[in-house]
Amino acid sequence: MGANDSPTTTRSIVTDYFDWRLNNNRTITDNRLFLLVRQIGPECEASYHVQQPAFNMLFSSPTVDLQTLNNIRHFHRELANELFNGGVMKWAYIITFISWSAVIAERTLQQLQQPQGINSLSPDTIISSIIDWTTDYIDTDLAAWLQSQNYWDGCLKKFDNRVQRRNSIGRGMAILGTIGMFTLGALYMRRT
Structure with missing residues (x-):
């Protein structure tokens, strides 16, 4: 399972995120959208943990049966x-969905490693199935909203602007800090 940086489709985004997440954040890319989803995914996931404790408890319960593809689906x-x-639709929800889908894959693979774990399913089958379901849900059930947002370009534009604003503010603060230091230095030199 390798991520393909071009073209940027839902499948390539989901595949990249799964690859990155399941390989302990060791895959490399220069695709801005992939990097953005990698950055925002864990943030969205953590936020959802706080907002939905009941679902969280269900998910963390050892009684969740992920032994068959039907149960996992x-x-x-x-x-x-x-x-x-x-x-209500937001890019953050879609990215959270991608992130949590990867968590389901992680959880299922962990159960696979247990002595009483899944014996009939291969890790590749599990991962590719969850990638398929995630991609299909986003591309089918959320198609109208995606189209209204200019597909993934809309996501990149929304979050790229946020990152650029954050960088601009940081640069602005650095410039103001430098000007302040020069001003203080000049005032000090005038006093002596």
């Missing part, structure tokens, strides 16, 4: 329904 669908049931 059902749980994945529950996650999607939970995230998108309010009718």
